[in-house]
Amino acid sequence: MATARSAHLLASAPLGARGRLLTFETPEPLGFVGGQYVIVDTGIEREDGRRHKRAYSLVSTDREQLRFQLAVYQHGPGSHVLHAAEPGAVFSFSGPWGSFLPEDSQPRRTLLIATDSGITAAVGLLRARAFMPHHPMTRLVWLRPDGFDFFPLETLRERTGLVPETGGLPPVGHPERLEALRAEVLPYFASNAPERVYLSGDGAVLAPLRTELHGLGLAEGTVRLESFFNPPVRKAAA
Template sequence: MAVAKTARVVGTAKMGPDTLLLDLVAAEPLGFVGGQYLILDSRIVLPSGKAIKRAYSLITSDAEQVRFQLAVKRIPDGPGSAFIHGLEAGMDISFSGPWGKFLPPEGASGSTLILATDTGITAALGFMHAIRFAPLLPETVLIWLRASPDYFLPEEFVRERIPADCGEVKIEVIPGIGHPERVLHARAILRQMMARGGLAQVFIAGDGAVNQALLDDLVVAGLPVSNDNVESFFNMPKKSA
């Protein structure tokens, strides 16, 4: 059973109409690696008895293990995100973690692609700020795909958070979540990147429907990828029996 931990909210900032940036200080070092996430406990229990807990990626560097930030999108009629958007400085919150296998590989080298869709940009930012990822930054391309320029986090904020050593950044608009052409657009962008040649590793985060399609394409292309190269935030692929 996961051990509950606590952190204090020391600041909040609105990032557009539906996103809150939380600045927190943990009671003890988190022990996380960039790319991992925490599960926040709203302490709300549904009539069914199910506790409302939500996962959020750490967007700050793992060089700092006590003070950290999370970006939370308000989901319509979502009790978990509504609770978090009600937090104010001075309040405490319970969480568990860090969790997740979406981690930069130790000792890796060569050209790297990180492709994030939608809120998956938070995992990508944390991933890129991992100490172990620093040597890969000059040969890294970050692509962020989202449905509109004002989706989730402002582009300026994201660009400011991308490490200065990152080799290339592309931020583009693709069809919205669930649109029949969304996966096709993402696949076309991936093909463009693979056509350059020389990719050593690829990491993808965000829309699970997009992630699964891209993972299939990477496997067919012979790139060394596994489920650990993927972090799905929604549209989770069904687990095989």
């Protein structure tokens, strides 16, 4: 069972029309590595009596462990609670969790593909101390629907040190979303292909893309996926 921890909210600031950047403080070091996430208990109950708990990527640098930041896109009751929270509010959480991390310090050509709110995992990874050797050889691509007003590009550039390449996608669940994603991403593999790929966001389209990238010659383990929603269905054990 996950151990519950607590953090109090120090500050809340706008991050685009539908986002908030929340700064928390903990009584003991968090112990996270950039690219990981925490699961926040929002304090409200669902219809089935269970608590609304939501996973959020850590977007602050892992050089600081007593304070951390979450970028919260408003979508659903859990995020509404966090958006409305005032400084001084205390939240329970668990973590850090996740393995959206570089496996070693050997510099490699790296491509980060984020859809929708999955950009937050890319931000956390790019700010990780362990990722610094890869940073000069990294490209960041953010794909989202028109009107997705979250994480202004200038703020993204300031936080990651990269100029993000952007593109459009149909809305989540659209039947042509996967083909639109393929059209945006596959040209990056035409020449000087990346050696490592990190995918974060919509699992419904990123999971099949990962399979296709393996078919193009990228070995298992060189393409990492962090599904923010629509996670791929795990195969049952035989």
